[in-house]
Amino acid sequence: MDWFSFLVGNVLSYVAIVVFFVGVPLQIYRWMRAPVVYPLTDFPAPKTAEGAFIKVLLDTFLFRPILLKIYDATVYTGKWTDLWLGGWIFHVSLALIIIGHIVGIGTLGHQFTILGVSPETSLHMSEFLGTVSGIFLSLSLIYLFLRRFFNPLVRVMSDGIDYLIVLLILGISCMGNFMRFSSTYGVEYDVAQRWIIGLFTLHPVALPDNPIFTWHLFLVEILLIYFPFSKLMHSCGIFFARWMITNYDPKKVMVFDWRSKVCEWKGGK
Amino acid sequence: MNFDRNVEKGRFPQRWWEDERLKTVQTMDKGEKHLVPFLAPKIYPLEPLDKPFDETELEQRFVSAFARVLAQHRQLKVYMESCVKCGACVNACHTYQGTGELRNIPVMRADLLRRYYKKYFTTQGAILGPIVGAERVTLEGLKEMYYYFYQCSQCRRCSYYCPMGIDTAEITRYGREILIQCGFVSQFHWSVLTSMWKTGNHMVITKPGLMDTVEFLEEELKEETGVDIKIPVDDWDAELLYNPSSADFFAYPDTMMGVAKVMHAAGIRWTISSDIIETGNFGLFLHENTMRMLNKRLIDQTFKMKNCAEVVLGECAHGWRTWKMMTKTVNGEWVDKRFHYVHLVHKLIELIDNGIIKVDPSRYEGMRVTLHDSCNNARAGGLIEEPRYVLSKILPEGSFIEMTPNREMNWCCGGGTGILWDDPESINLRVKLSRNKAEQYKAVNPDIAVVICSIGKAHNTFIVHDGYKDELDHVKIKGLVDLVGDAIVDFPFPKNKYAKS
Secondary structure (H helix, E strand, O other): OOHHHHHHHHHHHHHHHHHHHHHHHHHHHHHHHOOOOOOOOOOOOOOOHHHHHHHHHHHHHHOHHHHHOHHHHHHHOOOOOHHHHHHHHHHHHHHHHHHHHHHHHHHOOOHHHHHOOOHHHHHHHHHHHHHHHHHHHHHHHHHHHHHHHHOHHHHHHOOHHHHHHHHHHHHHHHHHHHHHHOOOOOOOHHHHHHHHHHHHOOOOOOOOOOHHHHHHHHHHHHHHHHHHHOHHHHHHHHHHHHHHHHOOOOOOOOOOOHHHHHHHHHHOO | OHHHHHHHOOOOOOOEEEOHHHHHHHHHOOOOOOOOOOOOOEEEEOOOOOOOOOHHHHHHHHHHHHHHHHHHOHHHHHHHHHOOOOOHHHHOOHHHHHHOOHHHOHHHHHHHHHHHHHHHHOHHHHHHHHHHOOOOOOHHHHHHHHHHHOOOOOOOHHHHOOOOOOOHHHHHHHHHHHHHHOOOOOHHHHHHHHHHHHHOOOOOOOHHHHHHHHHHHHHHHHHHHOOOOOOOEOOOOOOEEEEOOHHHHOOOHHHHHHHHHHHHHHOOOEEEOOOOOOOOOOHHHHOHHHHHHHHHHHHHHHHHOOOOOEEEEOOOHHHHHHHHHHHHHHHOOOHHHHOEEEEHHHHHHHHHHOOOOOEOHHHHOOOOEEEEOOHHHHOOOOOOHHHHHHHHHHOOOOOEEOOOOOHHHOOOOOOHHHOOOOOHHHHHHHHHHOHHHHHHHHHHOOOEEEEOOHHHHHHHHHHHHHHOHHHHOOOEEEOHHHHHHHHEOOOOOOHHHHOOO
16 A cells, blocks of 8 residues: 555545535535525515425526526527536536445445346446446536637636636546446445445545546545535535525515505505 | 726725714614624715825725625625636626626626635635635725726626526625725715715705705696696605605606606695605615615604605615615514505506596507616516506507516616716716617617616616617606606696607
């Protein structure tokens, strides 16, 4: 076991977990400490909190604000229809991959036996899904990177770090894909599971002797450590921001229901 | 711009002073749990600075003001950290599309503040510096920030485009509030704020001036209708308090006369209070404490009234937003239990629907009427279908035409947040800012454009009679109540007001 593998497998992994799982709630707590002084509703707004909740979920998970604007975006500039597809595919495949890592490593790829298929089929399905979403992840990231670079307006508004984050995730996903396809550098589920169990039971085991895997893990740890301090916090901020402009709390505003008031006032005050 | 001239001479418009009246506003509100914990103690501008602050002091002032605003407003913190720079807002902003300046893209504009946020309030900015776009406060940077933050009309259109739901209007609002602490404020906005503190309206109208104007308007009404229509001032036995925009007395007297006609025809005993003849509230745009002060001032008037059960707010869009969305949280939850606070449009619906005033739609036969949804009415105040309902009652079939896009996606006219500077350079800028609106007008080619907003009336008048007068000079800008007042069957129709030029 060389020093780098030790650093990544047994030191940085703890640092990353602590920073991520403490840092993100702390950032959210920092936001929560400040009050929202008055409602910021964008009208027309759902009348009830349930309606607002559903709208926030739809807006968040379908990227509806950009999806609905595709038409008039095309009218005005003719070249802005590109964002929704790239962004949405990226986020969906990323979510699938994160879920796949947790479930796949947790059940050794047998997660689909719950649907009644045999363990081998489940393993194949798991590998197939992982491969497909991995490819989509890399492709969409390349696409987003090129868009950021070649679209003059987006390029102007980007800082160095915006490229670096895309490259970081691209590096992670490319190494993951490489391990899928390569027979020499592939990592089996049980090896990864053993390492993770060791990590969480505080009896860390050595990483498998596989430089690609070590680098893959290293970049993930960098990402996790950087996460709470970066614009990646938009994954939490989006719910706050969307809720603020969607929620319409009748207790906080002067409500005037004009149709019912018209009837009520008919007989004078 | 006003600003450039001041900067060239090394002279900044203002300095704020500790003001006793601000203290009373604060102590008055202590103990309200929904209130902001505390607000700017020293803002009230009294004297111009001889020279700008040196950079050390500027930095201190900026950072302390920024920290205070951040501690009080969750939205600002979330907006500062959540932007991913996807570029979806490029299509949203009429300011960018009109001027073509990159800094007018909402994300770039917000970045003018975000770069300082990153520098002083985040770990990554302190460590990585320029890689993440963090910058130190400099005089040049603040000038740039001032220049572009005062071009934002806070129309909130970008919040409909942003996948995160970031509302750049909030960022520019608090950005301006921070800039005030550093000695930057536009002369126009500052004079309006000062005037609000002194007289309770934007135009420095004192009570004698008001009485004189009212008398003049009454004579006009007599001439027009042949009926003695009164505009009562400070009649504390009245049952309805109407709160006009101060511009209605000078720039758009038709609106005030329309209200008088409607109230006369409905037989309502109404009044206006000389202490506050302003629905609008410039505090919303750049200074939160002023916003609360003026809001409080109108609430105070209602205590003078003996039988008053209703306060009707005049045609002002951002005033309506302030009233509807902010009164209860900045001035206490009890306010709506004591009175009805309604918009004039709601009152008109009530009067027309119940047959209290009779209108004659045939008077507007052959006119093409369109409605400009003011940003703060439609997007921020939810007043979308109500004006259309009133128009459907007073206009004949087929007279009303919609602009595209309309309702909450309507283009801002470009005058939002009182961008009504009238020096020669700013006029060129205003023409650019209103390009999208002018194109909308050209597309529908109306005879009358209904604008339920005082700033909107001022700026739309500028668009049609000044900025784009070659194509649009025949368009008349009217308030909604102007049309209702002229449609009332009790009075003759003033044909000359609608004659095609």
